[in-house]
Amino acid sequence: MEEKIISAGFGGQGVLLIGKILALAGLSDGKQVSWVPSYGPEMRGGTANCTVIISSSEISSPLAPMPDSIIIMNKPSLEAFEPLLRKGGLLVMNSSLIDVKPKRSDIKAFSVPANDIAEKDAGNVKAANMVMLGAYAALSDSVSMDSVKKALEGEMKGEKQKFLPVNMKALELGAAAAKKK
Amino acid sequence: MKTLLKKPESLTDAPMHYCPGCGHGIVHRLLAEAIDEFGLREKTVGIAPVGCAVFAYNYFNVDMIEAPHGRAPAVATGVKRVLPENFVFTYQGDGDLAAIGTAETVHAANRGENLTVIFINNAIYGMTGGQMAPTTVLSQKTNTTPYGRQAALHGYPIKICELLSTMEGVAFAERVTVSSPANIIKAKAAIRRAVETQLNKEGFSIVEVLSQCPTNWGMKPLDALKWVEEEMTKTFPLGNFKDKKGNGKKGGQ
Amino acid sequence: MQKMLMEGNEAVAESALRAGCTHYFGYPITPQTELSEYLAREMPKRKDCFFMQAESEIAAINMVLGASSAGARAMTSSSGPGISLKQEGISYIAACSLPCVIVNMERGGPGLGNIAPSQADYFQAVKGGGHGDYRLIVLAPNSVQELADLTVDAFDLADKYRNPVMILGDGLLGQMMESVEFKKSSKNDVSKKTWATRGAKGRKPNIINSLYLNPVELEQVNLKLQEKYREIEKNEKRCEFYEMEDAEYAIVAFGIMSRIAKSVVNEARQKGIKAGLIRPITLWPFPSKKIAGAAEKTKAFIVTELNAGQMVEDVRLAVNGKKPVHFIGRLGGMLLTPQQLMEKLEEVAK
Numbered sequence: 129m130e131e132k133i134i135s136a137g138f139g140g141q142g143v144l145l146i147g148k149i150l151a152l153a154g155l156s157d158g159k160q161v162s163w164v165p166s167y168g169p170e171m172r173g174g175t176a177n178c179t180v181i182i183s184s185s186e187i188s189s190p191l192a193p194m195p196d197s198i199i200i201m202n203k204p205s206l207e208a209f210e211p212l213l214r215k216g217g218l219l220v221m222n223s224s225l226i227d228v229k230p231k232r233s234d235i236k237a238f239s240v241p242a243n244d245i246a247e248k249d250a251g252n253v254k255a256a257n258m259v260m261l262g263a264y265a266a267l268s269d270s271v272s273m274d275s276v277k278k279a280l281e282g283e284m285k286g287e288k289q290k291f292l293p294v295n296m297k298a299l300e301l302g303a304a305a306a307k308k309k
Numbered sequence: 310m311k312t313l314l315k316k317p318e319s320l321t322d323a324p325m326h327y328c329p330g331c332g333h334g335i336v337h338r339l340l341a342e343a344i345d346e347f348g349l350r351e352k353t354v355g356i357a358p359v360g361c362a363v364f365a366y367n368y369f370n371v372d373m374i375e376a377p378h379g380r381a382p383a384v385a386t387g388v389k390r391v392l393p394e395n396f397v398f399t400y401q402g403d404g405d406l407a408a409i410g411t412a413e414t415v416h417a418a419n420r421g422e423n424l425t426v427i428f429i430n431n432a433i434y435g436m437t438g439g440q441m442a443p444t445t446v447l448s449q450k451t452n453t454t455p456y457g458r459q460a461a462l463h464g465y466p467i468k469i470c471e472l473l474s475t476m477e478g479v480a481f482a483e484r485v486t487v488s489s490p491a492n493i494i495k496a497k498a499a500i501r502r503a504v505e506t507q508l509n510k511e512g513f514s515i516v517e518v519l520s521q522c523p524t525n526w527g528m529k530p531l532d533a534l535k536w537v538e539e540e541m542t543k544t545f546p547l548g549n550f551k552d553k554k555g556n557g558k559k560g561g562q
Numbered sequence: 563m564q565k566m567l568m569e570g571n572e573a574v575a576e577s578a579l580r581a582g583c584t585h586y587f588g589y590p591i592t593p594q595t596e597l598s599e600y601l602a603r604e605m606p607k608r609k610d611c612f613f614m615q616a617e618s619e620i621a622a623i624n625m626v627l628g629a630s631s632a633g634a635r636a637m638t639s640s641s642g643p644g645i646s647l648k649q650e651g652i653s654y655i656a657a658c659s660l661p662c663v664i665v666n667m668e669r670g671g672p673g674l675g676n677i678a679p680s681q682a683d684y685f686q687a688v689k690g691g692g693h694g695d696y697r698l699i700v701l702a703p704n705s706v707q708e709l710a711d712l713t714v715d716a717f718d719l720a721d722k723y724r725n726p727v728m729i730l731g732d733g734l735l736g737q738m739m740e741s742v743e744f745k746k747s748s749k750n751d752v753s754k755k756t757w758a759t760r761g762a763k764g765r766k767p768n769i770i771n772s773l774y775l776n777p778v779e780l781e782q783v784n785l786k787l788q789e790k791y792r793e794i795e796k797n798e799k800r801c802e803f804y805e806m807e808d809a810e811y812a813i814v815a816f817g818i819m820s821r822i823a824k825s826v827v828n829e830a831r832q833k834g835i836k837a838g839l840i841r842p843i844t845l846w847p848f849p850s851k852k853i854a855g856a857a858e859k860t861k862a863f864i865v866t867e868l869n870a871g872q873m874v875e876d877v878r879l880a881v882n883g884k885k886p887v888h889f890i891g892r893l894g895g896m897l898l899t900p901q902q903l904m905e906k907l908e909e910v911a912k
Binding site for chain 2 (some may be wrong): 584614629633761
């Protein structure tokens with residue numbers, strides 16, 4: 129099994145953290161993992177993205193010109209990455225900030241109002257990235273939800289521990305939203 | 310027979326290559342005497358420059374490193390940070406210390422690196438045969454200022470002790486000369502004080518020695534000594550510029 | 563030891579500590595700054611370790627020269643423009659036969675270029691860079707794990723041969739995260755460094771110097787260096803062969819490009835093209851004989867690099883006209899896609 133994921137959005141939305149937690153979760157599932165941050169002029173200010181690969185065998189190229197899944201937090205990222213997604217691949221998009229529908233019909237698309245859920249239900253709009261991650265984890269077989277939770281706990285230690293409850297709640301709400309569909 | 314004077318143990322027997330009348334040999338001896346007197350020979354690491362003193366590693370009977378041009382304070386920093394209990398000195402000329410190596414000098418001083426810099430200022434590039442130095446005084450003729458150094462064209466002679474003494478990391482800065490027996494005694498005292506500064510872990514210490522270069526100045530040795538005292542000191546006043554222990558006089562006074 | 567997720571730059575830093583590196587001198591430059599920052603956090607916690615942000619790349623490499631002279635395991639790291647500034651010091655360190663480790667996480671060039679990954683410093687690393695006849699041992703890892711492993715080897719090789727060792731990575735390798743296990747460690751044996759300048763106690767003074775005005779003497783110094791380089795060539799060449807057993811087409815790539823090439827080899831095999839990968843791990847000494855041996859069996863070589871064609875010259879020297887050697891690369895920080903390499907392979911295999 130090999131899953132190539134791109135997580136993308138505005139800088140500051142926490143798309144790199146989505147990727148890091150996925151990689152950590154994959155690692156604790158006993159898989160090979162790689163995480164590559166975005167390159168190019170959009171590194172500051174504009175959009176940010178990272179590529180994560182989770183594989184049961186050695187990872188050759190750490191890049192994903194044709195990803196299996198994309199986690200999309202804003203509209204410019206949808207425009208940039210929807211065309212790259214493999215046929216039959218999974219798109220999880222943040223409908224709070226994206227007011228258009230995906231153009232392609234040969235993919236599995238799932239919308240989650242991540243900002244709204246994070247703000248109203250989880251209690252902090254900054255946890256929208258965890259809503260997205262929760263939705264992806266519920267929709268995909270690439271990582272187990274337990275490992276994602278464990279990885280999130282590991283990332284929110286020390287000074288960051290106070291943010292753990294909100295983020296954990298957001299993660300669970302995202303997963304629940306995905307399962308409803 | 311009683312021995313009145315002998316070669317310091319911290320100097321080798323190698324005959325020095327310096328020109329007749331040059332001040333380097335005297336300063337080598339003063340530093341070697343100070344190293345002997347403090348019993349430091351076996352724990353000294355010296356850094357030689359690029360310039361007339363490039364062969365200093367042949368003359369000092371201590372562990373020596375020959376540094377790239379201007380980089381002696383950086384090399385010395387590396388050594389001292391590995392061996393904080395050793396005595397570490399650099400021996401540098403004006404081109405090495407105040408032109409190509411200005412950044413290394415200023416930053417080592419500013420960090421308060423606990424090392425000792427012996428700085429030979431003879432207002433000229435000696436090794437390459439008499440070109441303008443950063444310390445060449447105004448209207449002084451050199452091979453690259455054949456009509457004399459002009460401020461508008463070449464800038465001003467750089468005053469290292471004055472510059473460095475403004476820095477908090479500098480514990481000791483004194484300008485001396487070796488133009489006469491009396492001045493040599495004063496120079497020795499300053500070098501001893503600089504060594505002591507390092508041993509007391511007070512920070513960066515520098516002794517700037519105004520030194521004569523009869524060959525490249527085109528003067529007889531005695532005239533060169535006179536020129537140091539009468540001309541060079543107008544631009545570079547002698548004296549102590551900084552002594553954290555607080556015993557120093559103000560420079561030029 | 564548990565596997566952990568770690569960035570390439572940080573893996574080098576952690577591994578350096580495990581290899582007994584006690585002194586680091588650097589200057590901030592993207593994309594290697596995380597390496598310095600890791601050591602800035604970790605070194606002050608350890609006895610005898612010292613981290614310094616120098617005033618310049620020039621000062622940093624000369625501090626390494628000093629620390630190495632004093633017997634420490636010392637390191638500096640940078641990227642393209644900073645490595646250019648260090649060349650003076652590197653030439654002196656090589657000439658003085660001092661050990662040290664220099665990391666170059668390459669970025670797009672020439673000039674200020676950009677901060678995207680590149681392999682355009684191959685010539686600089688392998689063919690000299692500074693003045694005079696000298697060689698660096700150049701290691702080219704292709705994963706975070708190998709960055710960690712080769713960092714330990716770098717310190718050991720540097721001490722073994724009293725020679726500077728360069729780890730040649732790139733911005734992608736430095737900033738990507740993968741799982742890593744710190745399997746290797748090593749330590750500095752100062753007692754063996756009888757040449758070090760640590761104070762002439764009970765012995766004659768040691769002199770670390772590269773000035774020999776007499777050409778007769780300097781030639782002897784050079785010949786001794788050359789003798790050492792031949793010894794390194796004899797002992798230290800490293801190379802990975804992947805699917806080369808029956809390969810008709812050999813892709814030759816190092817560092818991050820070898821990862822992309824490996825995925826293309828896998829894909830090509832599925833399409834029925836017998837492709838294989840040759841990956842030099844030491845760029846100097848270059849594994850020429852291995853490549854010459856492969857030339858007996860394969861039909862053609864495709865060298866792929868993130869530059870205008872640098873290692874390809876060494877491959878051509880090794881192949882020596884026996885088989886065609888093709889090249890495909892990208893410039894200025896652009897990455898070559900597997901698709902582009904696949905197309906090149908199909909064109910050659912036609």
